[in-house]
C-alpha cells in the first residue's frame with residue numbers, strides 16, 4: 473500500500489511577543505490510500521496546525537510532509553488532490569448554499585455548467601436540496617457544517633481533510649453527519665479526520681493517532697488503544713456519600729490499579745477487561761454490602777480516561793472544560 477499522506481518529523485513553532493509555542497513537535501503520521509486516520513487530541517494539541525501543514529496552508533519549520541507522493545511545498549500539485557473542511561465554517565453567509573458550492577467548483581476550474589451540476593449533486597447528497605436557494609445566513613449550525621463539508625467535496629478530492637467535523641453539533645445532527653461520512657469513506661476516499669471525541673474516531677477511523685502538546689503519544693486501532701487502557705470502564709455512584717469509601721474499595725478491586733474518583737459527582741470508575749463479568753460482580757458485591765446506588769454501568773472510555781491512562785495526566789481543555797461530560801479531569 474502506498475501512503476497517500478505522510479509526514480516525517482514535522483515541527484512547527486509559533487512565536488508571539490511573550491512566548492514560543494511548539495504547536496507540532498516531531499510528528500510522523502502515515503495514511504494509506506483509502507484509509508481513514510483519526511487524529512484525536514484535546515484543545516491546543518496541534519491538530520489544526522498539522523492539518524494546515526498537510527493542506528499546504530502553513531509551512532513546517534522542519535521535517536517533511538507529502539500528499540499523493542508530492543512534497544507539500546509543491547502547492548500546485550498538492551492542492552488539487554485535497555478537499556479541506558476546516559474547523560470554522562468557510563462558507564459565505566450572504567450567498568445561498570448553491571452559490572457557495574458553485575463558486576468552489578469554479579475555483580477548481582470546473583467550468584460553469586460542470587460546477588452547477590456538481591453543486592446540485594452535492595446539495596442532494598447532503599440533504600440540502602430544499603434549502604439550496606436560501607441564504608446561508610438562515611441555515612442552522614448543522615446545515616452549515618454539511619454545506620462546509622459539501623464545499624470540500626465539490627472538487628471530488630482524492631484526499632479529504634476534516635478538522636473537527638462535528639464539534640458543536642447536537643447529538644442527532646452528529647449522528648447524521650457520521651452516517652454521511654461513513655458513506656463517503658466507504659467510497660474509498662483517503663481521509664484525515666481530527667476530533668476531540670474518542671467515540672467519533674472509534675466510529676469513523678480505521679486507525680487513530682493520539683496527539684498531545686504537539687506529539688503523537690499513541691497510535692493504533694480503537695480496540696488497541698482501549699486495550700492499552702485495559703478495556704471498558706466500570707462506573708458506580710452511591711446515593712449516599714457516606715458509602716463512597718465502600719464503593720471505592722469494591723470497584724477498585726475489580727480494576728488493575730487505583731480507581732478514579734470524581735469528587736463532584738461521587739462517581740467511581742476503573743477500566744475492566746471484561747465488561748459483563750465486572751458489572752455482575754460489582755452489582756452483587758455492592759448489593760451484598762447494602763450500598764444504595766444512584767448509578768452503575770459500563771461505558772466506553774472517554775478521551776479523558778484514555779489520556780489519563782496514556783500520559784498519567786488529564787487532557788487539558790482550557791477552552792471548554794469537560795467536553796465529554798466525564799468529569800474525570802475536574
Ligand SMILES: Nc1ncnc2c1ncn2[C@@H]1O[C@H](COP(=O)(O)OP(=O)(O)OP(=O)(O)O)[C@@H](O)[C@H]1O
Nearest residue numbers: 486488493495513514515516517518519520521522
Ligand atoms: N497563529 C498562531 N499563533 C500563535 N499560536 C498559535 C497559532 N496557532 C496555533 N497556536 C498555538 O499552537 C498550539 C496548537 O494549536 P492548534 O490550533 O493546532 O490546536 P488544536 O489541536 O487544533 O486545538 P483545538 O481542538 O482547540 O482546535 C496551541 O497552543 C495554540 O495556542
Ligand SMILES: [Mg+2]
Nearest residue numbers: 519520521559
Ligand atoms: Mg483545531
